[in-house]
Amino acid sequence: MSAAVPDRPRKTIPSWALVGRQDKTINPDQERFQAERAGSHTVEIDSCHVSLIAHPDAVADLILQAAEASRSAAATSLATTGSADGARAEAGIAGASLVAGVGAVLLGRRLRRHSR
Numbered sequence: 001m002s003a004a005v006p007d008r009p010r011k012t013i014p015s016w017a018l019v020g021r022q023d024k025t026i027n028p029d030q031e032r033f034q035a036e037r038a039g040s041h042t043v044e045i046d047s048c049h050v051s052l053i054a055h056p057d058a059v060a061d062l063i064l065q066a067a068e069a070s071r072s073a074a075a076t077s078l079a080t081t082g083s084a085d086g087a088r089a090e091a092g093i094a095g096a097s098l099v100a101g102v103g104a105v106l107l108g109r110r111l112r113r114h115s116r
Contacts, residue, residue, distance in 0.1 A: 015040040016066045025049035056108025063101030
Protein backbone atom coordinates (compact mmCIF):
# COMPACT_ATOMS: atom_id res chain seq x y z
CA MET A 1 0.00 0.00 0.00
CA SER A 2 1.45 3.36 -0.99
CA ALA A 3 0.71 6.63 0.69
CA ALA A 4 -0.79 9.36 -1.46
CA VAL A 5 1.63 12.13 -2.23
CA PRO A 6 0.01 15.55 -1.85
CA ASP A 7 0.21 17.91 -4.79
CA ARG A 8 3.08 20.30 -4.40
CA PRO A 9 2.28 23.96 -4.90
CA ARG A 10 3.53 25.25 -8.25
CA LYS A 11 6.13 27.95 -8.14
CA THR A 12 5.34 31.15 -9.93
CA ILE A 13 8.81 32.24 -10.99
CA PRO A 14 8.50 33.85 -14.42
CA SER A 15 10.77 32.58 -17.17
CA TRP A 16 11.39 33.17 -20.85
CA ALA A 17 12.56 30.74 -23.52
CA LEU A 18 13.92 31.12 -27.02
CA VAL A 19 13.38 28.15 -29.31
CA GLY A 20 15.48 27.81 -32.45
CA ARG A 21 13.31 25.99 -34.98
CA GLN A 22 16.39 24.75 -36.89
CA ASP A 23 18.31 23.58 -33.82
CA LYS A 24 20.11 20.29 -34.54
CA THR A 25 21.79 20.12 -31.11
CA ILE A 26 18.63 20.16 -28.98
CA ASN A 27 15.42 19.05 -30.66
CA PRO A 28 13.06 22.06 -30.91
CA ASP A 29 10.16 19.84 -29.76
CA GLN A 30 12.12 19.11 -26.56
CA GLU A 31 12.84 22.82 -26.09
CA ARG A 32 9.13 23.61 -26.50
CA PHE A 33 8.18 20.87 -24.04
CA GLN A 34 10.61 22.18 -21.40
CA ALA A 35 9.49 25.77 -21.94
CA GLU A 36 5.83 24.80 -21.62
CA ARG A 37 6.57 22.73 -18.53
CA ALA A 38 8.28 25.73 -16.93
CA GLY A 39 5.41 28.01 -17.93
CA SER A 40 7.84 30.14 -19.92
CA HIS A 41 6.98 33.00 -22.19
CA THR A 42 8.27 31.40 -25.38
CA VAL A 43 9.54 33.00 -28.56
CA GLU A 44 10.45 30.90 -31.61
CA ILE A 45 12.84 32.02 -34.31
CA ASP A 46 14.24 30.44 -37.47
CA SER A 47 17.70 29.78 -36.11
CA CYS A 48 20.15 27.06 -35.27
CA HIS A 49 21.51 26.24 -31.81
CA VAL A 50 23.73 29.33 -31.67
CA SER A 51 20.92 31.87 -31.92
CA LEU A 52 22.83 34.09 -29.49
CA ILE A 53 25.39 34.68 -32.24
CA ALA A 54 23.23 34.16 -35.34
CA HIS A 55 20.32 36.38 -34.19
CA PRO A 56 21.57 38.63 -31.37
CA ASP A 57 18.78 41.17 -31.90
CA ALA A 58 16.07 38.53 -31.29
CA VAL A 59 17.89 37.37 -28.17
CA ALA A 60 18.28 40.93 -26.90
CA ASP A 61 14.57 41.62 -27.54
CA LEU A 62 13.62 38.58 -25.45
CA ILE A 63 15.96 39.66 -22.65
CA LEU A 64 14.49 43.16 -22.72
CA GLN A 65 10.97 41.70 -22.49
CA ALA A 66 12.05 39.72 -19.43
CA ALA A 67 13.74 42.73 -17.87
CA GLU A 68 10.68 44.93 -18.41
CA ALA A 69 8.36 42.29 -16.96
CA SER A 70 10.66 41.88 -13.96
CA ARG A 71 10.77 45.61 -13.43
CA SER A 72 6.96 45.78 -13.54
CA ALA A 73 6.72 42.84 -11.14
CA ALA A 74 9.20 44.51 -8.79
CA ALA A 75 7.10 47.67 -8.72
CA THR A 76 3.97 45.61 -8.03
CA SER A 77 5.77 43.67 -5.30
CA LEU A 78 6.88 46.86 -3.62
CA ALA A 79 3.42 48.39 -3.88
CA THR A 80 1.59 45.37 -2.45
CA THR A 81 4.04 44.27 0.25
CA GLY A 82 5.78 47.48 1.17
CA SER A 83 9.06 45.56 1.06
CA ALA A 84 11.90 46.71 -1.13
CA ASP A 85 13.95 43.52 -0.66
CA GLY A 86 12.10 41.53 -3.32
CA ALA A 87 11.99 44.53 -5.61
CA ARG A 88 15.77 45.01 -5.31
CA ALA A 89 16.46 41.36 -6.07
CA GLU A 90 14.19 41.38 -9.13
CA ALA A 91 15.67 44.66 -10.34
CA GLY A 92 19.15 43.14 -9.98
CA ILE A 93 18.13 40.14 -12.06
CA ALA A 94 16.59 42.40 -14.69
CA GLY A 95 19.74 44.51 -14.80
CA ALA A 96 21.97 41.46 -15.19
CA SER A 97 19.73 40.19 -17.99
CA LEU A 98 19.92 43.53 -19.72
CA VAL A 99 23.73 43.56 -19.53
CA ALA A 100 23.87 40.02 -20.92
CA GLY A 101 21.55 40.98 -23.77
CA VAL A 102 23.55 44.04 -24.72
CA GLY A 103 26.72 41.94 -24.64
CA ALA A 104 25.10 39.37 -26.92
CA VAL A 105 24.08 42.01 -29.43
CA LEU A 106 27.52 43.60 -29.47
CA LEU A 107 29.26 40.23 -29.82
CA GLY A 108 26.95 39.22 -32.66
CA ARG A 109 27.54 42.46 -34.52
CA ARG A 110 31.29 42.19 -34.02
CA LEU A 111 31.37 38.63 -35.31
CA ARG A 112 29.25 39.57 -38.33
CA ARG A 113 31.57 42.48 -39.11
CA HIS A 114 34.65 40.20 -39.03
CA SER A 115 33.04 37.50 -41.17
CA ARG A 116 32.28 39.83 -44.10
